[in-house]
Amino acid sequence: MAESVSRALRDGALDGEHAPALAIKDSGDSPFGLAVFSHVLTQLASNVLAGKSQSRFVVLDCYTDPLGWKERLMECGSITNSSPKVSVNTSLCKDIRDLDKLFSLILQQGKGFLGEGKSRFSVAIDSEPGLSGRKAHGGGSLCLIDERADLDLMSNLSLGKVSEMLRHTSTSSVAGLISNLRSHNLVSCVFWLLHSDFHEIRVAAALEYLSSMLASIEQMTRPNDVPRDNSQNISLLEHNYRRGKFHVRFKRRNGRVRVMSEEFQVEQSRIKFMSVSSEDGTIAQSLVPKVQFNLQLSEKEKVDRAKVVLPFEHQGNGRSIDIYDGRRSLNDGKSDTMPASSEKVQTNEDSGRGEIIYFRDSDDEMPDSDEDPDDDLDI
Amino acid sequence: MAAMKTRTSSFSRNISGAPTSPIPGLKYGPNGTIFVSSGISDLDKILGGGYPLGSLVVVMEDSEAPHHMLLLRNFMSQGLIHKQPLLYASPSSDPRAFLGTLPSPLSSKDDRSRDRDAEQEKGLRIAWQYKKYFGDEQKVEGRGDGKLEYCNDFDLRKPLERYFFSGQSIDCISLHDNPSLYTFRDRCSAFLAQLPRYDGKITSAGRIAIQSFCSPQCEFSNMEWGMLSFIRYLKSMVRSSNAVAVLTFPHSLVSPSFSKRLQHLADTLLSVRAIQDEDKELAKLLTGYQDMVGLLNIHKVPVILDATTFSMKLQKRRSLVLECLNQAPVDCSSGTSYATSGSCSGSSTSGTLDF
Numbered sequence: 001m002a003e004s005v006s007r008a009l010r011d012g013a014l015d016g017e018h019a020p021a022l023a024i025k026d027s028g029d030s031p032f033g034l035a036v037f038s039h040v041l042t043q044l045a046s047n048v049l050a051g052k053s054q055s056r057f058v059v060l061d062c063y064t065d066p067l068g069w070k071e072r073l074m075e076c077g078s079i080t081n082s083s084p085k086v087s088v089n090t091s092l093c094k095d096i097r098d099l100d101k102l103f104s105l106i107l108q109q110g111k112g113f114l115g116e117g118k119s120r121f122s123v124a125i126d127s128e129p130g131l132s133g134r135k136a137h138g139g140g141s142l143c144l145i146d147e148r149a150d151l152d153l154m155s156n157l158s159l160g161k162v163s164e165m166l167r168h169t170s171t172s173s174v175a176g177l178i179s180n181l182r183s184h185n186l187v188s189c190v191f192w193l194l195h196s197d198f199h200e201i202r203v204a205a206a207l208e209y210l211s212s213m214l215a216s217i218e219q220m221t222r223p224n225d226v227p228r229d230n231s232q233n234i235s236l237l238e239h240n241y242r243r244g245k246f247h248v249r250f251k252r253r254n255g256r257v258r259v260m261s262e263e264f265q266v267e268q269s270r271i272k273f274m275s276v277s278s279e280d281g282t283i284a285q286s287l288v289p290k291v292q293f294n295l296q297l298s299e300k301e302k303v304d305r306a307k308v309v310l311p312f313e314h315q316g317n318g319r320s321i322d323i324y325d326g327r328r329s330l331n332d333g334k335s336d337t338m339p340a341s342s343e344k345v346q347t348n349e350d351s352g353r354g355e356i357i358y359f360r361d362s363d364d365e366m367p368d369s370d371e372d373p374d375d376d377l378d379i
Numbered sequence: 380m381a382a383m384k385t386r387t388s389s390f391s392r393n394i395s396g397a398p399t400s401p402i403p404g405l406k407y408g409p410n411g412t413i414f415v416s417s418g419i420s421d422l423d424k425i426l427g428g429g430y431p432l433g434s435l436v437v438v439m440e441d442s443e444a445p446h447h448m449l450l451l452r453n454f455m456s457q458g459l460i461h462k463q464p465l466l467y468a469s470p471s472s473d474p475r476a477f478l479g480t481l482p483s484p485l486s487s488k489d490d491r492s493r494d495r496d497a498e499q500e501k502g503l504r505i506a507w508q509y510k511k512y513f514g515d516e517q518k519v520e521g522r523g524d525g526k527l528e529y530c531n532d533f534d535l536r537k538p539l540e541r542y543f544f545s546g547q548s549i550d551c552i553s554l555h556d557n558p559s560l561y562t563f564r565d566r567c568s569a570f571l572a573q574l575p576r577y578d579g580k581i582t583s584a585g586r587i588a589i590q591s592f593c594s595p596q597c598e599f600s601n602m603e604w605g606m607l608s609f610i611r612y613l614k615s616m617v618r619s620s621n622a623v624a625v626l627t628f629p630h631s632l633v634s635p636s637f638s639k640r641l642q643h644l645a646d647t648l649l650s651v652r653a654i655q656d657e658d659k660e661l662a663k664l665l666t667g668y669q670d671m672v673g674l675l676n677i678h679k680v681p682v683i684l685d686a687t688t689f690s691m692k693l694q695k696r697r698s699l700v701l702e703c704l705n706q707a708p709v710d711c712s713s714g715t716s717y718a719t720s721g722s723c724s725g726s727s728t729s730g731t732l733d734f
Contacts, residue, residue: 170598170601171595171600171601172596172597172600172601173598175594175595175596176596176598178596179470179471179555179596180472180596183472183473202632202633202634205631205632206595206632207595208442209442209594209595209629209631209632210595210596249443251443251444251653252656255444255445255653255672255673255691256444256653256654256655256656256672257443257444257653257654257655257656258655258656258657259655259656310504310505310506
């Protein structure tokens with residue numbers, strides 16, 4: 001659920017624990033990771049500006065800001081809260097290959113704005129290859145949005161296209177950067193976007209390992225229709241293309257994993273989340289039918305149950321032990337003349353009670369087998 | 380028939396038992412093995428006494444759950460209480476901070492004895508044929524005051540007190556800072572050199588705890604053969620010293636062949652798994668699902684086990700207990716039939732559960 005994800009990021013980290021980390025994963029089938037990422041970022045920024053989040057301000061590191069985040073955030077800022085000033089600062093990060101330097105630069109920029117107090121800051125790193133002709137790997141810029149409210153808050157961190165970073169550096173250094181950021185006491189939360197198609201499974205698994213929430217974006221299952229005309233088909237495909245499923249796995253602190261899923265639809269400039277529609281068909285759980293027995297005891301039944309004397313309970317009471325012998329003596333049922341090879345069982349209907357008359361297999365059979373093992377039951 | 384307390388036969392049982400070790404924290408077992416407690420009394424019972432001295436215990440982590448930390452915490456706390464030297468390595472840059480999360484032992488005033496509660500009648504009347512032969516059995520009560528127990532129950536919410544840390548040899552190593560494994564290997568051998576194994580007397584036992592060994596932030600994490608040779612070396616060093624090494628690794632992040640080789644290197648192999656929250660199918664399948672936090676599987680151990688999957692529960696949110704999985708009563712109208720033993724059918728999400 002996108003709401004709970006945003007809430008988790010907004011609430012941030014507790015003292016002494018790692019910051020929550022969100023990994024957004026998409027694939028070629030449903031490449032809306034960037035839309036989701038922007039959605040999360042704008043939600044977070046609006047929370048920051050409204051003062052609701054743990055973080056104090058957001059630091060953006062974007063190459064060329066191709067998505068127009070700066071403008072969008074400014075706009076967002078002006079809508080939600082106009083009184084505090086929103087100042088945007090940029091600084092360049094030359095080389096994304098040196099992740100240690102990037103880390104220290106982030107911290108330095110953040111600390112520069114902190115002043116005193118226990119505030120923390122947010123960092124968002126985006127490394128989209130430059131669209132406007134800048135060098136693809138050379139430039140980056142840090143963009144700080146500061147809200148000068150006197151609140152004692154922590155910071156978020158969003159690493160944009162980690163796929164780009166992974167292109168240039170090794171997995172271990174990116175993982176090291178993320179884990180350092182998470183454990184740093186000035187960082188409130190971290191989130192990043194990963195294209196699962198671009199990387200080996202190991203790399204994707206490593207980044208998922210470091211996250212505390214995993215959001216994956218999948219395409220809708222294709223409706224299995226009878227093929228219609230081409231035009232209808234295409235429009236249906238287009239319609240379904242803009243939609244997808246959004247699954248989130250939360251790693252809770254007690255060790256359980258909570259799985260939630262939603263559907264989303266990408267519209268012109270925004271993304272809309274809605275709860276799973278019932279036409280899906282995959283969640284066809286039958287309701288648990290009611291048990292057919294009444295398993296409750298009424299008061300009278302409880303009293304009666306307490307009164308029952310159980311078989312061996314009275315043996316210590318000093319009364320003589322009477323072993324119930326409900327079976328007839330052996331000689332009645334045996335037929336000496338005909339040792340049949342198999343037992344035959346007859347019931348005598350004439351007497352009012354049932355009788356079992358059986359024939360022994362052979363005379364060699366041990367007499368113990370005639371005994372009823374329930375003989376020592378003491379009822 | 381009167382209850383007869385004295386036996387008339389010529390056979391009498393020798394109830395002297397195993398020699399109690401003068402060193403607290405060590406237990407003598409069959410075939411000359413010496414055990415060290417894991418910190419979790421249920422796990423000690425399952426493993427036949429604890430972790431054998433000189434062995435390598437490998438725990439396979441689940442990337443979605445931190446249960447391996449519970450095992451490590453109990454292990455390390457138990458060692459500190461018994462004043463056993465400890466070496467701890469983790470991929471974080473400040474491993475000392477983890478020591479602050481070690482649990483403290485439950486005081487004896489608290490209700491430690493779950494077993495005794497279960498045996499009391501609680502209003503349940505049981506008809507038992509041989510009850511008349513038994514008088515009152517006196518349970519052995521009370522130990523000498525001040526004597527350390529072999530395995531303590533830990534309260535996971537309370538941190539270990541400071542005085543357990545003072546005067547202790549606790550070595551903390553950050554795997555993140557070491558780009559290669561050589562320095563780590565040297566530190567391990569220096570640590571183990573203090574605890575050599577001779578025939579005869581043991582002065583103390585040591586514990587090594589390595590957390591998340593192949594974690595991606597360590598630079599050696601893609602040098603698989605390097606890591607394997609390190610672990611092989613560690614295993615041989617531990618075998619010739621009086622120590623136990625517990626190593627956890629995230630098995631989903633390494634290649635399957637590496638994971639298999641590491642599993643074969645282990646003397647005792649455990650794995651922890653996360654369970655899904657609010658999983659209705661699992662709730663129908665197992666009793667006590669609400670209290671469970673995870674599952675513990677025992678893959679390789681030098682005893683014969685009835686069951687290999689146990690559920691981890693936090694009793695009263697503070698102490699870890701391991702319980703056998705119990706199948707919930709079958710809903711008669713559901714239509715699927717369950718076998719009396721072995722794996723159960725009908726639930727595709729639960730994976731392999733071994734009763």
